[in-house]
Amino acid sequence: MASRETLLTTDVHEAAALIRRGELVAFPTETVYGLGADAFNPEAVRKIFEAKGRPLDNPLIVHIVHLDQLAHLVRDVPEAARRFMERFFPGPLTLVLPRHPDVPDEVTAGLPTVGVRMPRHPVAQAFLEACGTPVAAPSANRSGRPSPTRWEAVYADLNGRIACILQGDRSDMGLESTVVDCTGSEPVVLRAGAVPLEALREVVPETRLVGDETSLKARSPGTRYRHYAPQARVVLVDHPDEAVPDPRHAYIGLTPPAHPEAFGACCVCPDVETYAYELFDFFRRCDAQNCTRIYAQRVPHTGLGLALMDRLERAAS
Structure with missing residues (x-):
């Protein structure tokens, strides 16, 4: 464990x-x-x-910059994966593919698959x-905490635990990549993310959401443990009238509360995209203000909204 600055x-x-x-180096991507x-x-x-305090059975995503790097990571690339790559690489999409034997067990949690993505962020x-x-x-945060969209959040979580932070601007999406398993007869979304299901179905119409298939869910990070949670208790509401105004409380959503000034922190977003962009940063701001709810x-x-609700439901679990 690193102990120096x-x-x-x-x-x-x-x-x-x-x-x-x-x-270990933390670096910016378009997601987090x-x-x-x-x-x-x-x-x-x-x-x-x-460094993260992350469970060892939680697989990692491998980031590449050239498609020819796939030859060292995967045994083959199914046709559906090729079509997704043509449309979404580089971008916020992770594809779960048959693992090459050279990939260490530490990366895959011993699974026969590996997740691969090609970020589009220029610094990445x-x-x-x-x-x-x-x-x-x-993601470059302590396990279970909100994912970092700024280098300052990485520093707050991991200073002294990693060698370096490559500084960049705030991430421009705010939610992690979509994870799609391409090893079966039809692509399966294991984790909703920045690429919506509807966009995936435009490329491969058979793409579906994962059900209760535990063995499939295990192939994706961010699906088996409590994630994305601030220190405050997260309470989901349908309307801001359900929120109790209090200087120790915070509110985030699309509909403004009747008295936003009564909350310790308030973030009203014009659309779902902005809501997703602001979420993790807002969680961390609430922690800094010692909000309790x-x-x-x-x-x-x-x-x-599918990915946003996934993150909110996990944070509130």
Whole structure:
């Protein structure tokens, strides 16, 4: 476990050199900040679980910058996955594929599959290019906490526990990638995310949401444990009238409360996209203000609302 002050840098080459030395580097992506290690260095990958306090049976996503890197990560690429890559790579989509035997068990939690994504964030791409190796990376936060959309949030959670934070702007989406298993007869969304189900079905109409298939859910991060939770209790409401105004309480949603000034923190969003973008940052702001309760308005389970409600329901569990 690192104990020295975490290095802050904007130099992708300085950060990549640390990856090649087996260290951990947090880096920006379009979804949230990731915590990266060389995917083919088992000792480095184990440091991720130690730094985050992450359960060892929770698999990681491997980040690539070139499609030819897939040859070292997967045994084959099914036709549905190829179609998704053509449409959504680079972007906020993770594909679960048959694992290549060279991928360490530490990355896959011993599963026969591996999740792969190609971020579109320019700093992430430059960083991955400089690393020269696929990078395994979950979100760069302590396990169970809200995912970080700013480097400052990474620093608050992991300073002294990782070698470096590659500084970038605030993540421009605010929710993690969609995870789709492409190893079966039809693609299965294991985790709703920044790419909506409707967009996936435009490419492969047979795509479906995972049901109660526990063995499938285990192939995706963010599906088996309490996640995305602030210190305050999260209470889901249909309308702000259900929220109890109090300086120790907070509210976030699409409909403004009658007396927003009565809450310690209040975030009224014009649409679901903004709600998703603001959610994790708002959670962390509420923690900084020592809020005891956060009222979050429900949204329909369609489009990006499906992923937003997944995060809200897990935070409120």
